[in-house]
Amino acid sequence: MSTEPLLIVADHVAGRVTVLTVPGGTQVAALEGRHVSEHAGFLALPGGRIACVDDLRGELLVLDPGAARAGRPLLTATAPVAVPAEHLAADTGAEHVVVTTGLGAHEEPWSELVTAVELNTGRAVRSRIRAGEPGVTLAGPGAGALALLRHRAPGELAAFPLASLLDAGPGCPHRIPAARAPLPDDGHGDAYDPVTGRVFAATGAGVHRVRVTGGALAPEPPLPWRCAGRGYFLRVDARRRLLWSCVRGGPDAPSRWPEWSNTAWCHALDTGRTEHVELGPGLVFRMALARHAVAFTRIHPDGDELVLVDTTGERPAVTARRPLPPMAGAPRRGGTPWDSVQRRAVAASPGADWVAVSRGGHGEVALFDARAGEQRALLRTGTPLDEGGRLAMVRPGDGASGDTVGR
Numbered sequence: 001m002s003t004e005p006l007l008i009v010a011d012h013v014a015g016r017v018t019v020l021t022v023p024g025g026t027q028v029a030a031l032e033g034r035h036v037s038e039h040a041g042f043l044a045l046p047g048g049r050i051a052c053v054d055d056l057r058g059e060l061l062v063l064d065p066g067a068a069r070a071g072r073p074l075l076t077a078t079a080p081v082a083v084p085a086e087h088l089a090a091d092t093g094a095e096h097v098v099v100t101t102g103l104g105a106h107e108e109p110w111s112e113l114v115t116a117v118e119l120n121t122g123r124a125v126r127s128r129i130r131a132g133e134p135g136v137t138l139a140g141p142g143a144g145a146l147a148l149l150r151h152r153a154p155g156e157l158a159a160f161p162l163a164s165l166l167d168a169g170p171g172c173p174h175r176i177p178a179a180r181a182p183l184p185d186d187g188h189g190d191a192y193d194p195v196t197g198r199v200f201a202a203t204g205a206g207v208h209r210v211r212v213t214g215g216a217l218a219p220e221p222p223l224p225w226r227c228a229g230r231g232y233f234l235r236v237d238a239r240r241r242l243l244w245s246c247v248r249g250g251p252d253a254p255s256r257w258p259e260w261s262n263t264a265w266c267h268a269l270d271t272g273r274t275e276h277v278e279l280g281p282g283l284v285f286r287m288a289l290a291r292h293a294v295a296f297t298r299i300h301p302d303g304d305e306l307v308l309v310d311t312t313g314e315r316p317a318v319t320a321r322r323p324l325p326p327m328a329g330a331p332r333r334g335g336t337p338w339d340s341v342q343r344r345a346v347a348a349s350p351g352a353d354w355v356a357v358s359r360g361g362h363g364e365v366a367l368f369d370a371r372a373g374e375q376r377a378l379l380r381t382g383t384p385l386d387e388g389g390r391l392a393m394v395r396p397g398d399g400a401s402g403d404t405v406g407r
Contacts, residue, residue, distance in 0.1 A: 004022060010034075012035050012037070029068035040087055049063065050062070055085055060124070079115075084111070086102030098117070100114050125169070134151050135149070136190065138192070144161075146212055147162050155182070159217055184203040190234060202234045231246065236269075238403055239399050246263070262281070275315050280300070288393075289348055292353060293308045293348075294311060296346070307320075308321075320373030351396075354368070360384075364381070365381060
């Protein structure tokens, strides 16, 4: 059995999912007519499986890249879910997945639907919760888990017993939270630490923490950013017991995005120590966790780059900045960095030293050796990868499923 990583490339605009070997780029399998939700992204499941949502068909997909490498089907299970998918998360036993809905192509909140899925049976149940763009985490294993939805404006964490969502019955009945905890209105990012039972939510004021004990929520003092800006995204590095975010500062106007500052924020879950690493100006979007590094892409009119932050020393530090080739249709000065422009996706496996970076609109994925900080391969995907596509990298036993929130 091969232990080399596999790269999942989803062109959500063209509607194709491809599995490639790393670093060779040999195609292992492909799915046509599948438009993976770019916002909800990929959720790592045990055994090297991946869950995602087909936003056009309204289906949860469970992919097994390792099975495809062995000659078996890539797509192992599906379940109907409400779309457009906003976020998805699994319980700690990976028996269930909850999918929330967001704005999609609309400017105002309009969907109240949340779908709870039993993975082993494919049973999917929809409930009405509250219109918005909710994040989601599942605290605990199995049907006894608590589903926590993070809402904005007004901000709150709303807790629902997963069993109550699974037993909702037909007609998309409305569900009332069993417990609530207050949050600021500008939440953006969710994480769960099963070791301590804490749920984390990133807001402008810092990282809010709630300890989950049974069905009760116990708010704790938030973790301050201690740097200028607001945190976007949260990721748990389960292997190193670290919590990561990217804090964006600078002017509020999206047209002034080249002036935004970006700071990697790293919090040790066991010691409480917090570190900061400056990444540079421009647009830093999502991050990826490799075996010995965390990878960020930085888009800027003066040139894009891959930023590698080493995690093996006493403190995290930038060890490499590698230029990335420009994208036709890249964000420009005076415009917004996300409307009708190309972007980049980044992926890594916590069990490997490879980092993949897409070049939106060009159908290219560059592979970097994170230890050496050098590019080793350039893969052609066969589709344009407009808007950057979405990437995921899996390696058997890499521990990625320790992060139970989709990325």
